[in-house]
Structure formats: structure tokens, C-alpha cells
Amino acid sequence: MTLPDLSALWLTFRLAFLVTLILLIIGTPLAWWLANTKTRLKPVVEAIVALPLVLPPTVLGFYLLIVFNPNAAIGGFWLSVTGDTLAFSFAGLVIASVVYSLPFAIQPLQSAFESVAEGVMEAAASLRASPLDAFFTVAAPLSVRGFLTAAVLSFAHTLGEFGVVLMVGGAIPGETRVVSIAIYEQVETLRYGEAHALSLILLAFSFAVLMFVYVFNRRHRVHVH
Amino acid sequence: MAKIFRPFLICALGAVVVTTPAVAAEARVAVATNFKSTIDEIEIAFEAQSDHEIIVTSGSTGKIYAQIVNGAPVDVFLAADQERPRRLEAGGRAVARSRFTYAIGRLALWEPGEAETGPGRLAGGDYRRLAIANPDLAPYGVAARQVIAALDLDDATEGKFVFGENVGQVFAFVRTQNAELGFVALSQLLTMPADVRGAYWTPPQDAYDPIKQDAVILARGADNEAAHAFVEFLKSDGAVAIIERFGYGTE
Numbered sequence: 001m002t003l004p005d006l007s008a009l010w011l012t013f014r015l016a017f018l019v020t021l022i023l024l025i026i027g028t029p030l031a032w033w034l035a036n037t038k039t040r041l042k043p044v045v046e047a048i049v050a051l052p053l054v055l056p057p058t059v060l061g062f063y064l065l066i067v068f069n070p071n072a073a074i075g076g077f078w079l080s081v082t083g084d085t086l087a088f089s090f091a092g093l094v095i096a097s098v099v100y101s102l103p104f105a106i107q108p109l110q111s112a113f114e115s116v117a118e119g120v121m122e123a124a125a126s127l128r129a130s131p132l133d134a135f136f137t138v139a140a141p142l143s144v145r146g147f148l149t150a151a152v153l154s155f156a157h158t159l160g161e162f163g164v165v166l167m168v169g170g171a172i173p174g175e176t177r178v179v180s181i182a183i184y185e186q187v188e189t190l191r192y193g194e195a196h197a198l199s200l201i202l203l204a205f206s207f208a209v210l211m212f213v214y215v216f217n218r219r220h221r222v223h224v225h
Numbered sequence: 226m227a228k229i230f231r232p233f234l235i236c237a238l239g240a241v242v243v244t245t246p247a248v249a250a251e252a253r254v255a256v257a258t259n260f261k262s263t264i265d266e267i268e269i270a271f272e273a274q275s276d277h278e279i280i281v282t283s284g285s286t287g288k289i290y291a292q293i294v295n296g297a298p299v300d301v302f303l304a305a306d307q308e309r310p311r312r313l314e315a316g317g318r319a320v321a322r323s324r325f326t327y328a329i330g331r332l333a334l335w336e337p338g339e340a341e342t343g344p345g346r347l348a349g350g351d352y353r354r355l356a357i358a359n360p361d362l363a364p365y366g367v368a369a370r371q372v373i374a375a376l377d378l379d380d381a382t383e384g385k386f387v388f389g390e391n392v393g394q395v396f397a398f399v400r401t402q403n404a405e406l407g408f409v410a411l412s413q414l415l416t417m418p419a420d421v422r423g424a425y426w427t428p429p430q431d432a433y434d435p436i437k438q439d440a441v442i443l444a445r446g447a448d449n450e451a452a453h454a455f456v457e458f459l460k461s462d463g464a465v466a467i468i469e470r471f472g473y474g475t476e
Binding site: 062065066068069070071072075084085087088166167168170171172185188189 | 287353354356359361362386387388389390394397398401402403404
């Protein structure tokens, strides 16, 4: 067994952490809106959110390459603001991963919010809690399992991301060469020792995280009704 | 036997009658992706002058190699390097001495947004990204590194590299303008219409080791007439003309 490629591992954890944070921040209001809206557009938004679940990463990666084009609108805007292209950059990977892992954050949050009884929120409102106040003191604590599941799934899914990164990353060490890409290269070049080292770390970590979620969910069963 | 099966039985018998006396055979040919559009044309020429047929599949040389080692039904393998066919031969999975170089890949520096490109562009450093195939994974990546070293451009290109898994991906990076320029295969450029191709420059052959692509008949195809006929055709003047027209050299 060879020493694992720690720079790829560290890069991947940074990416997964940042993506999870962003997804919780933008996912919470979006999921709350989806859980409470009465608009007829709801199925459209739900379908868009769920798209990355069914689209092959190659489709996503191909479209992202086109969107990231520095001579097109979004890629050009990014270039003029930051001086760097979205493709082949850490920022680009963050954006790609946020899109790719979006359903893994939205769906658990939405179903958690949906099970918060309307009456509870009305009671909070009648006690003159502002909607934001009611959300943070009533809905959020009741949805703690939803938050945990969303965070863990987003993190783990980003950790395991491969196809999209392969297409838009450019495999730059320390910048876009994440762990799955490193493992892929090692396997392709028959460096099985290094591949084993990284794979084993990933396997052990993923198992530990999932175990934690299941144990936590068992202990902290939140009863809504 | 139930009446319902009768038509099938007749069909099956018919099939036996039709196929048994025919001499035509069928060979499965696995080809490296960079050669796919070339082989499509060679296949048409081959089947026009032969009763035999070939069935072509394409993929990366490394993956086809792994599939063959794990028992994939392949009669002829057209790799993008010499290493994999050599290994198959050494391991007894290929017919001894059937290995030969069918094409020599040529590298091209491609810059679609410009009217002219060349080593001066690389030296000038007035670009953000230079895409090359990953030298660990692809022979075109190794060749690109050699050209850069031969031209003494290591410092000028430092920190500008982005790596594609293969030349196909490098092509996509440049085509979508995410990288301004990149080292691709000349054969890829020649499949594009000339008016959208933009500028390219082919480094002199002495700047990099020839990208020799070897073919080999696999053990499964040892007694397959179609496999042998196809490999012979691949060496013929007709096939060589097609191969060269697609931007490859031949031996």
C-alpha cells in the first residue's frame, strides 16, 4: 500500500464542505417555498430541481462547458469579475456541484418542511412571532432530521462526484483534480497501490458518515403530530 | 409442437439453409475512439470488395484492453498505442506476430479563434489555458509534452495546462472556447469543415516520438476468415490512402 494522494483528498473535502454550505443556504428557502406554495408552477420547479437525478453527468458536463465558455454570457461575466474562467477552476467545480447535488438537499428539506403541521406555524403567528422568527424557533427545530439528511447527502454526493468534474475540471492538481479523478487516473495507469489507499479512505469515511446518520435518526426521532 | 411455433421453426430452418453454405464470415473489431471516423470509411470500402463483414465498436484503448483481458468478444483490436497490443501478444491473448502499425497519429496545435497559430503563440503567453491530453493516460498527451520540451517552452506554458482524459476531451475544451488553444490530433481537425476549423500548426515529427497505433488479431479471431481478410485489407493501398487522408501517417 502506497501513501494516499492527500492533496486530492483535501481538495475534495473542501469542495464538498463548501457545496453543502451553499446548498443549505439556498436550499432552505427554496424547499420551504416548495413545501408551502399553492402555485401551479410547483411541479415545474420540482421537476427542474430533480433533473440532476436522472440526467447523465455527461449531459450536465456538456451544458456546463457551454455555459462556462468565457465568450458566452455567464462565463464572460465571471471572467470579467474574477479574472478567471469557470471551467478548470475550483469556483466552477463548486457551481457544477451545487447544480449536481441540488436535489439531494432540496428533497429531504422539502419533505421535512411539509410535515411541519400548519397549525403549529399558525399558533406561532398568533403569538406574534414574525414568519422568520416562527421558522427558526418552530419549523427548523422540528425539521432537524431533514437538515441533517440534506447536509449528509449533499456532502456525500459531492464527494462521490465524477462525471461532471471529469468534463469541466481539467484535472489540475490542487485546483480541480478531486479524489475520484485521481483514483480513475491511478486505476487507468495500473497504479493500484495508490488507488487502493484513496479508495479505502473514501469507503471508510462514507460508511462512517452514513452510519452516523442512521444512528442519529434513530435516537432523535422528532414527533411532529 | 404447438401451432404457434411453426412459423418460427420455418424461419429458423430457413436461416440455417441460408447461412450454412455461405463462406462469408463476420469479425468484431474494437477500435480506439480517435480512429472511429476513419474506420467507418474503411469499413465501407472493405465490405464493398469482400463478402465478409465487420462489426465495429469503439472506446478508449485502456478500456478496450481491460475488456479483452476480461473476455470481451473481440477479434481484431486497433489500439491508439503500441503498449496494449504488445501486452496482449506477450500474454498469449493475441495471435503471435499479427501485430503491426496501421497508423501514426499526428499532433496539431489548434486555435480556432485565430487566423494563425504556432510555437510563437505558446511562447508569447498571451492566453489563459492550454489544453493537452493527460500524459499519464493518453499518447497524444505525452507527445504534446515532448513538443513543449523540444521547443523549450516549459517556462512559458507553466501553470497554463488543463488536462483532458483523452484528445477527444481536449477537442471539446477548445471547441467550447474554455481553453483558447490545445494539442489535438490532426485527424480530428481534418474531420471538421475547413471554414470552421480556424488555425492549426503541426509540429515537426522530430519534435516528438511517433504516435504509433498498433493493430493485433486476438486469439478469438485466430480462425476467423473475416478478421484476417480485414487486417490484410487494412494494409492495402486502398486502406492506406483513406488512413492518410484522415491525417495519419503510415509505415
